[in-house]
Amino acid sequence: MKNEKTYRELADRIAAAQHCVAFTGAGVSTLSGIRDFRGKNGLYTLPETDKMFDIEVFRETPSVYYRLAKEFIYGLQEKEPSIVHQVLAGLESRGILKALITQNIDLLHQKAGSKHVIEVHGSPSRHSCTHCSYSTTFEDVVEVARKGEVPLCPKCHHALKPDITFFGEALPFAAITEAQKECDRADLLLVLGSSLTVYPAAALPQLTLKAGGAVAIVNEQPTYFDDYAILRCTDLQECFEYLERALLG
Structure with missing residues (x-):
C-alpha cells in the first residue's frame, strides 16, 4: 500500500491522543452516494439549486x-453510512x-x-414552524x-422549515460554541472530507493549532491549512479501511 506509512502514523497518533476530535465535511458523505455542493458534479451545478438553502426564497x-x-x-433514509462514518462511531464507542x-x-x-455529534450547520432532524412554536421530527x-x-x-398552517442553517441565517450559536471548545481542547483534530472553505467552521483547526494541538487532514482536494498539518493524505476510503484494521480490528 503506497500510503501505509502515513496511515500507520495517523493510527498511532489517534491511539496516543488524549482528546481526539473529528471534523467532517461533504467528502465523507460522497462515499455514501450523496452529492457534495461545490464539487465537479456537485449539487450547485444543477439548475436553481442555489435557491434551495436561501432563507429569503424560503x-x-x-x-x-x-x-x-x-x-x-x-431521500436520506435510503443512504447508508460509509466506512468513515462507521469507523468514527467505533472510535467513539471505545472512548478514543x-x-x-x-x-x-x-x-x-x-x-x-x-452519539456526540455537533452539527454546526444545523440538522433536518427537527422541522419547526416559521410562525409559531410548533416543532416536529424528520x-x-x-x-x-x-x-x-x-x-x-x-x-x-404555515410552512415547516428544517432546522438547517440556510444562507442568510446565523449559525446555531450553541453548536458553534461547543465546536470551538472541543477544538480548543483537542490535542489531535482530524479534518476529514472538508476543503475548509466555508466559514466560520473552516477556522476551527486554527483553534487547535493555537492551543498547541495537532491537525491531520484527509481530503481529496487541497486546503488552506495543508502546510500546518502534521500529516496529509487524500484517499478517505483507503485511509479508513486501514484505520479500521489498526484500531478496531
Missing part, C-alpha cells in the same frame, strides 16, 4: 426548497474519539451510531416532503 416561496430537496434531503463536529446535514453519523414530515410538497404546521 420565506417567500417555501415550495422551492421542498421541490429541490425532495431527493437530496428527504471524544467529539465529532460535522458540516454535513445528512444524519449519517447518527445512523452509524455516533420522520413526521418525510412522507409529504418526499413528494416535493410543503409540510404545514397543524396549529397555524
Whole structure:
C-alpha cells in the first residue's frame, strides 16, 4: 500500500491522543452516494439549486426548497453510512474519539451510531414552524416532503422549515460554541472530507493549532491549512479501511 506509512502514523497518533476530535465535511458523505455542493458534479451545478438553502426564497416561496430537496434531503433514509462514518462511531464507542463536529446535514453519523455529534450547520432532524412554536421530527414530515410538497404546521398552517442553517441565517450559536471548545481542547483534530472553505467552521483547526494541538487532514482536494498539518493524505476510503484494521480490528 503506497500510503501505509502515513496511515500507520495517523493510527498511532489517534491511539496516543488524549482528546481526539473529528471534523467532517461533504467528502465523507460522497462515499455514501450523496452529492457534495461545490464539487465537479456537485449539487450547485444543477439548475436553481442555489435557491434551495436561501432563507429569503424560503420565506417567500417555501415550495422551492421542498421541490429541490425532495431527493437530496428527504431521500436520506435510503443512504447508508460509509466506512468513515462507521469507523468514527467505533472510535467513539471505545472512548478514543471524544467529539465529532460535522458540516454535513445528512444524519449519517447518527445512523452509524455516533452519539456526540455537533452539527454546526444545523440538522433536518427537527422541522419547526416559521410562525409559531410548533416543532416536529424528520420522520413526521418525510412522507409529504418526499413528494416535493410543503409540510404545514397543524396549529397555524404555515410552512415547516428544517432546522438547517440556510444562507442568510446565523449559525446555531450553541453548536458553534461547543465546536470551538472541543477544538480548543483537542490535542489531535482530524479534518476529514472538508476543503475548509466555508466559514466560520473552516477556522476551527486554527483553534487547535493555537492551543498547541495537532491537525491531520484527509481530503481529496487541497486546503488552506495543508502546510500546518502534521500529516496529509487524500484517499478517505483507503485511509479508513486501514484505520479500521489498526484500531478496531
